[in-house]
Structures are given as C-alpha cells and as structure tokens.
Amino acid sequence: MIVNERETPEGLLVAVCDDDVLGRTFEEGELSLTVTEEFYGGDEVDESAVIDSLARATVANIVGTRAVELAIEEGFVDEANVLEVDGTHHAQLLRMH
Template sequence: MLIRERDTPEGLLVAVCDEECLGETYGDGSVSLTVTEEFYGGDEGDAEDVVDALTRASVANLVGERCVSVAIDAGLVDEDRVLDLDGARHAQLLWL
C-alpha cells in the first residue's frame, strides 16, 4: 500500500491506495476517481503504517481493497459507507 501525508492549514491529509490502483480511473457512471501519482503516490507501508497514518489524519482518502479493509478492520471506516467504483473500493475519513 502507498501512503502519502501532507500537512495543510486544516490538519494532516492522508492519501492511501493499493499499489495496483495507482494510475487507474474508476467510476460508476455518475462518479469518477482517478488515482494519480501526484495525490496518492507515496511511501510503501503495511497495515500498521496505514492505521498509524489514519489515526493521525484530519482527513483521509483511500482507494483499493486492501487499504480500505485495513481501515474497516481497525474500526476507522464504516463498511456501509464504502463506495464501490467499478470494482474498486473507495472510502473517505474525516475526524470532527
């Protein structure tokens, strides 16, 4: 999984994707998502690294079966709120 962290004025923004999703575009007709190197490209990490980044994030975007499953298993993402975009799982996380 690839993890990218950015400090913003609103807090830490984390983008995570499964490596095979990088460069792909997914959609369901009304919604489209392109997994760009500029946004999602980052350092390789395991499940522990993903959970660590997500618990520190103010907002996060995740694309891919593995990383979304890690977030669900850690109790950070509600599985009922995960989108399926042409076979790719996508979740967003926002801490209030």
C-alpha cells in the first residue's frame, strides 16, 4: 500500500491507497474518484505502517479494496460508511479531538 502524510494546521492528513489504484480514475453514475499521484503518491509501506499512520491521522482518505478492508479490520472505519465506486472502495476518516 502507499501512504502519504501531510501536517496541516488542523492536524495530520493521511492518504492511503492500494498500489494498483494509484493513477486511476473510477467513475460510476455521477461519482468520479481520481487517485492522483499528487495527493495519494508517497511511500510504499506494509500494513503495520498503514495502521500506524491511520492511528495518528486527524483526517484520512483511503482508496482501494485492501486498504479499506484493513481500515475496517482495525476499527478506523465502519463498513456501513464505505463507498464503492466502479469496483473499488473509498472511505474517509475524521477524528474529532
């Protein structure tokens, strides 16, 4: 998986995606999701590093079936809040402090 972390005035923004969705656009009806290198590109990491990043995130955007499954398994995302777009999954995390 690929992780990109950015510090913002509001906290840590984390973008996570499966390797195979980077650079792709998913469209379904009115929905369009583009997994850009600019936003999602970063370091290729293992699952434990993804978990660590999500644990520290204030906001996270997660794209890809495996990345979203991991976020659900680890309790970061509720499966009921996952969006499916053209065969891939997308979820967002917002942690209120």
